[in-house]
Amino acid sequence: xxxxxxxxxxxxxxxxxxxxxxxxxxxxxxxxxxxxxxxxxxxxxxxxxxxxxxxxxxxxxxxxxxxxxxxxxxxxxxxxxxxxxxxxxxxxxxxxxxxxxxxxxxxxxxxxx
Amino acid sequence: xxxxxxxxxxxxxxxxxxxxxxxxxxxxxxxxxxxxxxxxxxxxxxxxxxxxxxxxxxxxxxxxxxxxxxxxxxxxxxxxxxxxxxxxxxxxxxxxxxxxxxxxxxxxxxxxxxx
Numbered sequence: 001x002x003x004x005x006x007x008x009x010x011x012x013x014x015x016x017x018x019x020x021x022x023x024x025x026x027x028x029x030x031x032x033x034x035x036x037x038x039x040x041x042x043x044x045x046x047x048x049x050x051x052x053x054x055x056x057x058x059x060x061x062x063x064x065x066x067x068x069x070x071x072x073x074x075x076x077x078x079x080x081x082x083x084x085x086x087x088x089x090x091x092x093x094x095x096x097x098x099x100x101x102x103x104x105x106x107x108x109x110x111x112x113x
Numbered sequence: 114x115x116x117x118x119x120x121x122x123x124x125x126x127x128x129x130x131x132x133x134x135x136x137x138x139x140x141x142x143x144x145x146x147x148x149x150x151x152x153x154x155x156x157x158x159x160x161x162x163x164x165x166x167x168x169x170x171x172x173x174x175x176x177x178x179x180x181x182x183x184x185x186x187x188x189x190x191x192x193x194x195x196x197x198x199x200x201x202x203x204x205x206x207x208x209x210x211x212x213x214x215x216x217x218x219x220x221x222x223x224x225x226x227x228x
Binding site: 006033037043047091095100101102104106 | 144146148153154155156157158161163169171172201203205209211213214215216217218219221222
């Protein structure tokens with residue numbers, strides 16, 4: 001069985017601060033995929049990244065970066081120089097050799113101006 | 114670009130009533146999913162389908178049924194609604210990538226209230 005834990009329920013920061021969202025996963029499979037999705041206040045779910053278990057390179061996309069560490073089963077997400085538009089619920093998800101995505105409970109990020 | 118369309122967007126039911134949520138995708142995706150989202154619990158998988166005519170149970174299937182008679186449509190049915198089924202329901206579709214479902218494309222959600 002797979003499990004995703006996002007221990008941080010809510011994070012509040014002031015604009016321009018960096019914020020890191022933790023994601024810890026559990027799976028017995030050696031091949032698996034990790035995802036991050038964003039859900040802004042409007043409610044839609046927006047895909048951010050997909051990473052497979054064989055690629056441990058960190059990824060940067062603009063102000064977003066992801067740190068994948070198999071040794072600690074973590075796939076953390078950092079927003080650099082946060083902006084009000086980054087306010088959203090962020091979900092980490094896992095798929096392991098099957099057709100399904102298992103989601104964490106989500107972390108609500110509030111960026112104050 | 115329609116993508117994934119869910120109908121209806123909002124519905125209020127009385128306990129014991131039945132209803133069907135329709136999900137339609139125009140991307141020729143093989144996989145389709147129904148999730149429910151409840152506060153503090155993230156998205157939980159109800160049922161999914163890996164192809165036309167196939168369905169499988171997810172994490173929380175009780176009280177729901179599904180059908181995938183056409184590749185582009187995935188129906189979620191509640192035969193006898195209960196207040197515990199008050200939730201926001203999301204449909205998603207994807208094209209397989211290796212052994213992974215690939216990126217999931219989500220509908221806008223359907224808010225269901227059971228009184």
